[in-house]
Amino acid sequence: MQIEAIYDHGRIELPRQIRFAHQRFAVRIEVPDAVIVASEVPLSEGHAQANYTLPPEVEVLSQAMADRLERIRNAPLPSEDQLPPLTQKQLNRIEAFALRDEFRKMRD
Numbered sequence: 001m002q003i004e005a006i007y008d009h010g011r012i013e014l015p016r017q018i019r020f021a022h023q024r025f026a027v028r029i030e031v032p033d034a035v036i037v038a039s040e041v042p043l044s045e046g047h048a049q050a051n052y053t054l055p056p057e058v059e060v061l062s063q064a065m066a067d068r069l070e071r072i073r074n075a076p077l078p079s080e081d082q083l084p085p086l087t088q089k090q091l092n093r094i095e096a097f098a099l100r101d102e103f104r105k106m107r108d
Contacts, residue, residue, distance in 0.1 A: 007031075 006013040012029070054062065086094075 003014060003018060005015075
């Protein structure tokens with residue numbers, strides 16, 4: 001489906017009457033060449049590619065950070081009995097988010 005939208009200072013404004021089934025999904029945007037001033041990084045297959053190479057020490061640090069992130073992502077979750085009890089501040093925030101969601105549902 002094609003939808004007319006407006007680009008306004010970094011934001012895409014869609015018509016209000018459109019409602020989506022999901023909160024997050026990929027879209028394809030067609031932009032007229034005449035409105036593009038310059039592209040700093042060339043795009044290839046939807047991914048940005050840099051025009052430079054990093055110094056070796058930065059590459060090593062970057063890989064170490066990526067490895068650490070991967071270990072964190074793949075770490076097993078602790079069992080319920082290992083978790084500390086929720087603080088009052090956490091409970092208040094959970095309640096506030098639930099209340100906000102209720103108000104949003106009432107507006108929609």
